Amino acid sequence: MMMSLPPVPSHIRGRTPLPLDEIVLSVLIPVYNERSTIETILDAVRAVPIRTQVICVDDCSTDGTREELQRLSAAGKIDVLRLHEVNRxxxxxxxxxxxxxxxxxxxxxxxxxxxxxxxWSVLLAPIVDGRADAVFGSRFLGGQHRVLHFWHSVGNRVLTTFSNMMTDLNLTDMETCYKAIRGDLARSLTLTSDRFGFEPEVTARLAQAKARIYEVPISYAGRTYAEGKKIGWRDGVAAFWHILRASFTR
Structure with missing residues (x-):
């Protein structure tokens, strides 16, 4: 059964609807040392009533994740599995x-x-009804979230503000993982960042492409470092460089 969304009014001009029954959602899952959670997230992905292409990329995990991914791929839970031979x-x-x-x-x-x-249904709605080319899921627009680190939230807002200054966007959460993008647009973007610079880079590229960007509220259950969170303060400092580099290159 497919998820349901409101119909698009046919009289509204300037929209480019993408019928829900024609959507194939490519789910891009980067994986590094997530042996304990990977099957759970794949089950959650497969539970969403929409056609998906599930693509997992193991970034040279060392905790048994690679073997777990190969087992899950053989079981049909992964459509495409790619393996990096070095951590990139x-x-x-x-x-x-x-x-x-x-x-x-x-x-x-x-x-x-x-x-x-x-x-996903909230994220996809502006694309389905033709208003958006890309939709960012914001952790700061009122969705349910786990209460965690104050300074992480301050850092996110500082980076988002700096990114907005460079791109002339008014996002509330540039660093969010959840960015749904029309496939042809996403594949046309020039992306080169290897680590966590992906977020400011893809944001800058979308702004440069004059993409129609929407934000919607999402839930968020952040992890502590003891639970396996990987991004650190060095990545936050590096993000300023990535924002500048992406803003002045194309």
């Missing part, structure tokens, strides 16, 4: 997955259970 970073894994994608919409899905595929 999240951005590189997303680029590998994007290159293998064929869906008319793509979305990045972290493997760590912080983001819930149940939110």
């Amino acid at each position: 970073g999240k951005g590189a894994a997303i680029r590998t997955a994007l290159a293998a994608s064929t869906g008319n919409v793509v979305i990045v899905q972290d493997a760590d259970l912080e983001y819930d595929p149940a939110d």
Whole structure:
């Protein structure tokens, strides 16, 4: 059964609807040392009533994740599995997955259970009804979220503000993982960042492409470092460089 969304008024001009029954959602899942969560997130992905192309890229995991992914692929839970022979970073894994994608919409899905595929219907709605080319899921627009680190939220807002200054957008959460993008647009973007620079880079590229961007509220269940969170303060500092570099290159 497909998820249901409101019909698009035919008289509204300037929209480019994408009928829900024609959507194939390429789910790009970069994976590094997530053996304990990968099957759970794949089950959640497969539970969403929409046609998907599930693409997992193992970024040279060392905890048994690779073997678990191979088992899940053999069981039919993964459509495309790519294996990096050296650890190259999240951005590189997303680029590998994007290159293998064929869906008319793509979305990045972290493997760590912080983001819930149940939110996809909200993310996809502006694309389905033709208002948007890309939709960002904001953790700061009122969705349910786990209460965690104050300074992380401050850092996110500072980076988002700096990104907005460079791109002339008014986003509330540039660093969000959940970015749904029309597939042909996503595959046309020039992306080079290997680690966590993917987020500011793809945001800058969408702004440069004059994409119609919407934001919607999503839920968020952040992890602590003890639970396996990987991004650190060095990545936050590096993000300023990635924002500048992406803003002045094309």
